[in-house]
Structures are given as C-alpha cells and as structure tokens.
Amino acid sequence: MLLIDCPWCGPRAEVEFRYGGQAHIAYPEDPAALTDQEWADFLFMRDNPKGEFHERWFHTAGCRRWFDVVRDTATYVLRPDPEHDA
Numbered sequence: 001m002l003l004i005d006c007p008w009c010g011p012r013a014e015v016e017f018r019y020g021g022q023a024h025i026a027y028p029e030d031p032a033a034l035t036d037q038e039w040a041d042f043l044f045m046r047d048n049p050k051g052e053f054h055e056r057w058f059h060t061a062g063c064r065r066w067f068d069v070v071r072d073t074a075t076y077v078l079r080p081d082p083e084h085d086a
C-alpha cells in the first residue's frame with residue numbers, strides 16, 4: 001500500500017484517496033471544434049512512462065481536495081509535483 005503525503009493533511013494510507021489519472025491534461029478550449037479522433041485522444045490517451053509520471057489524487061477520506069504528485073512508476077516513490085498549482 002502506498003503512503004501518500006496530502007499537502008494539507010500529511011501522510012495517509014492509499015485507501016483514503018482516489019486516483020485521478022495523469023496530471024496537466026488541459027481541457028480543450030473549443031471541444032466542439034475537435035474531430036472525433038481528437039476528442040477520443042483527449043478523453044482516453046495518456047502517457048505510460050517507465051519512470052516519473054505526473055498524476056492527480058483526490059483525498060476522499062480527508063480534506064476532499066485534489067493535488068498533484070510525481071510518482072516513479074518503477075519504484076512507486078512519490079514526491080510533490082513541482083508544477084502543482086493548487
């Protein structure tokens with residue numbers, strides 16, 4: 001089980017959180033202008049690196065706030081996301 005460090009609550013067990021997928025995915029400015037393929041890519045296509053991955057977590061059992069972390073997908077080491085803007 002992961003120990004996730006919520007920026008507001010401190011370290012908590014993974015079961016208190018919900019995974020939110022890849023971070024820094026910008027919502028399209030004009031979704032209606034996208035082709036079906038572009039819309040599908042926005043909805044479903046995500047990076048799958050071996051190594052550092054920016055991702056979102058939601059502290060469901062705590063402060064109920066979203067935050068970003070960087071997780072190493074090979075070691076599961078988590079650290080705060082330097083691009084975090086919350």
Ligand SMILES: [Zn+2]
Nearest residue numbers: 006009059063
């Ligand atoms: Zn929290």
